[in-house]
Structures are given as C-alpha cells and as structure tokens.
Amino acid sequence: MTIHVVRTGVANLASVLAALERAGAVPVLAADADAIRAADRLVLPGVGAFGAAMGELRRLDIVQALQERIRAGRPTLTVCLGLQLLAASSEESPGEAGLGLVSAAVTRFQGDVRVPQMGWNAVEPEPGAQWVRPGHAWFANTFKLDRIPAGWTGATADHGGPFVAAIERGDVLACQFHPELSGAWGAELLGRWVEGRC
C-alpha cells in the first residue's frame, strides 16, 4: 500500500517513514499540489512552529490541495502540529492563518503542568470514534485544541484540564499525539489506517 507523506522540511520525517514501513506501507514523499491531489492516502506530519509550518505549506503552494482533500473527507492522517494546522489560528503565531478547516482555538497549556507536555498520556475516545481506541499515546506539544469541533468526533486526554488528543471524520484522522512513536498501540492504529479499516 503506497502512502504519500507531505515533505514540509521540518518534521520528524524519518520516524514517520520508519513507522509506516513497519506497518507494511510503502511511503512516498509528496511536496506539490498535484501529488497531494493524486494521493490515495496522505500523511501530513508536523513538528515546529505553527507560523513557520503554514509558511512552508504556502511556499510549496499546497494549502488549497490540502483544504480540498480534507473537506472532501479523503483519507488523510495529520500528526501533532498537523492537527493544529487545521484550525483558523493559533496562540503560537498570532495573526497567522491556519487551514481553517475546523472551528476551534489552538491555545497554550495553562496552569501547574510541565510545558512542553512530553510523554505518554491516557487517550479516551468519544463514543462513535472509529479510529482511536483507549490507550496511552506519546505527546510532545506546548499548544493544543481545547475541544472537539462540531461535525467531528475524536478523543481527549488530560494535562491540567482536558484537551483534544485526536479528531476524526470519515477517513480523516488528525492526531495531537504521535502514532509513529506510540509503541505497539500506535503501530496498531497506523496499521489500521494504512489498510483503511477502522
């Protein structure tokens, strides 16, 4: 199964590629709008800052292609910052527009908790979530979505209060956690997503 992976220039790409290979996929890099439109299954990995990542998506001229395929519900997996980019904006980069696909705010963790959140946190799916199952997932983030947006389902976790661990709608799955680093639990999720069987 060929899986296209967006090459944004800043991401833990090697970890994502290795995990997809262990899941039985053949990962192929994609860095232009045609490749993103043509891909059957697409992964958008992401680490780094919100503004810099959006700048990179614009430089590659792939903003519209990403918006179209996610709106159409075509199989797309986004990871970590890749979830936050679906929002309209982020406290991390004020004034910078995101992909604007979900109406939810990206905010910084508050209160007496370690920032960045770094480690394994318990993920609790909402009733109706198809992809994400209960378990521990690896997180490495300073910013997060506060609630699951209308029209989506997903999963939450807790770090000084509930935050969004993942959102999903049809074959679109956006994870705040890193499935590629989440051990056997993450490998099982990736394996199902690669094969398109939730």
Add this chain to the structure above:
Amino acid sequence: MLTVRMVPCLDVRDGRVVKGVQFQGLRDAGDPVERAAAYEAGGGDELVILDVSATPEGRGNAVETTRAVRRALGIPLTVGGGVRSAADAGRLLDAGADKVGVNTAAVQDPPLLTAIATRYGAQCTVLALDAARRLDGSGWEVVVRSGKDRTGTDAVRWAAEAASRGAGEILLTSWDRDGTRAGYDLELIAAVRAAVSVPIIASGGAAHAEHMVDAVRAGADALLAASIFHDGETTPLTLKQALGRAGIPVRT
C-alpha cells in the same frame, strides 16, 4: 494524565553499547539495535543514545546507529554526544532522532540552544546537563567533556538559562552518582525543579525502584537508567509496576 517515563539509556562508542563508572572504564554491552528493541519490548517509554566516541571518526557512527535503531524502534529516540551546531542536530533528526541532546557545546555557546529550538522546536531540544557537587559543598557546578572539566558555572542557574533559551527538556545527570548505584542526587533534582518548568529526566545512580520513587517525589518527570537494564537485573516494566504500587502514574 501524563505518566512518569522510564528511559533506558545506551552509551554508544564506535557503534557498540558500552557502560562505565563515572564515565570511565567502559565495557562492551552489545549491539544498539538489539538492545533498543529489547528495551521497547520490555516497557521502555523512550530511549536515549549518548555517543561517547573518543574521536570524530567514531562519532560519525552516531548517524548510522541512529538510522539503524530508528528502523526498529517504535518509541521516541533522543540522541546526544558531540552535537556542536544546528546542522549536527539536523543530521541526527534526519537520521531518525526525535530529540537531540546538547551538552558541552551549549555551555560554550548558549545561543546554540536557541538556534536548534527555533529551527526544530523546543520539544526536540534537550539540554544534557552534567552536574557535580562543588568541592566546598555549596551547590553544584556544570562539568563538561565527559566530566573532565569543572566549569565553575552554577548548574541550577544554567538549567534555568537553558530553558529560557529554548531547551524543552533537561537531562540532568549527577556526575557524582553516575554508575555508583547509590541513588539519584535528590537535592540536585529538587533544586533544578524549583528553577524550571520544563520536564526533567533524572540520571545517574539508579539501582532500584525506591531510588526512582524518590526521584519522582523530588520533581523528576522521567527516570533514566543504563546499567541495571544492560545487566538484565530488571526491566522498565518491572520498575514501572513498582512505581505504580507507590501511587505514581505509569504506562503499563
């Protein structure tokens, strides 16, 4: 709720796992890929590889080791040792590291932390801080070059400065306790905890679960150990079960 992490560490020299006492007297402890896979299967929450090669030629192997371990490993990987520039960090990240540890070079060139954090994010910028108790007993000073040089720099103040410059995590090693099995330096952990809000990985001196419970209570978020795992005395999962019985949240 975020769980406390158990972090096996591989000291790697010229592509082989070694472990010494107070950074000296290194002995062979196996193949890094085999050890890494065994630690993931044994409940390790993430893996640290520290390249302790004596020469630049030996250090070139760190990229190869990282690439080989990444293919097999499904948990996060931090690699440190000999990182002197953002380009060095980039090479390790491209090879499959998720985080990069910076030690001596950050002490000599603190803006390096900002350079790595700006380019790759604070979450992958780890300050590796080796601290030794001052000879007069007043606090701790930073030691560099694998413990060969005492810098005189206050370790707690340096931890706070590094976090403000972009380090997203501190791998805090007690030079006095490293390899001694006498337990982590709890006062050092507590002093750094009071100075930073980023996560702390406690390192140096762990022999058993009680040491680890004490370190968590002192303020550690993650617990690094090497020799107790290399020698097969215990596994990360066994230790985490003991932590769980002490009321500490863990992934089991």
